[in-house]
């Protein structure tokens with residue numbers, strides 16, 4: 060069943076998913092956009108399209124700062140498109156300007172998962188430069204701690220532990236229904 064009513068309710072407001080790598084932003088976002096029959100924008104894909112190279116290549120050749128600049132530009136473009144579901148990359152919340160823009164433009168939904176589950180979901184990931192290299196567990200732990208303050212800057216936080224992608228999308232749809240009522 061498609062939530063066409065909700066689609067119209069949020070037509071001019073993006074729904075923005077934030078959260079750490081592996082929280083499920085991309086999977087949940089794609090499903091949610093299908094349910095809402097609205098566009099789905101994955102910021103990582105937008106960055107790759109704009110740069111003409113992979114995220115791994117951008118990090119390796121241009122550095123993280125260059126990636127963050129592209130990410131901010133793509134976020135701005137995406138927010139201007141109005142009613143869409145936007146899956147951000149896990150680090151999009153670091154820049155204060157990005158957070159302010161997200162809060163001012165749409166509904167910010169933060170997906171969370173405990174450290175062990177994040178590690179489980181990321182195991183084998185090859186397209187995440189911040190997960191690659193020596194001791195990814197140590198880096199993930201540190202980044203999760205450092206970013207917690209930024210992720211908490213959201214309209215709603217949803218713990219995805221024990222929930223399927225469908226379950227998480229259903230919680231968000233329920234929240235949107237509450238907003239539209």
Ligand SMILES: Nc1ncnc2c1ncn2[C@@H]1O[C@H](COP(=O)(O)OP(=O)(O)O)[C@@H](O)[C@H]1O
Nearest residue numbers: 079080081082083084085086180219222223224
């Ligand atoms: N709620 C969930 N339950 C089980 N697996 C999940 C869930 N959310 C995401 N995953 C899995 O975790 C991995 C990362 O998901 P993804 O949507 O790419 O996360 P993100 O975009 O937040 O980094 C994928 O393999 C996906 O299938």
Ligand SMILES: O=C(O)C1=C[C@@H](OP(=O)(O)O)[C@@H](O)[C@H](O)C1
Nearest residue numbers: 079080081103148149150187188
């Ligand atoms: O947390 C981060 O800094 C990053 C998360 C990634 O997106 P996902 O959160 O979708 O994996 C991607 O933007 C890049 O590898 C950097």
Ligand SMILES: [Mg+2]
Nearest residue numbers: 084085103146
């Ligand atoms: Mg993603």
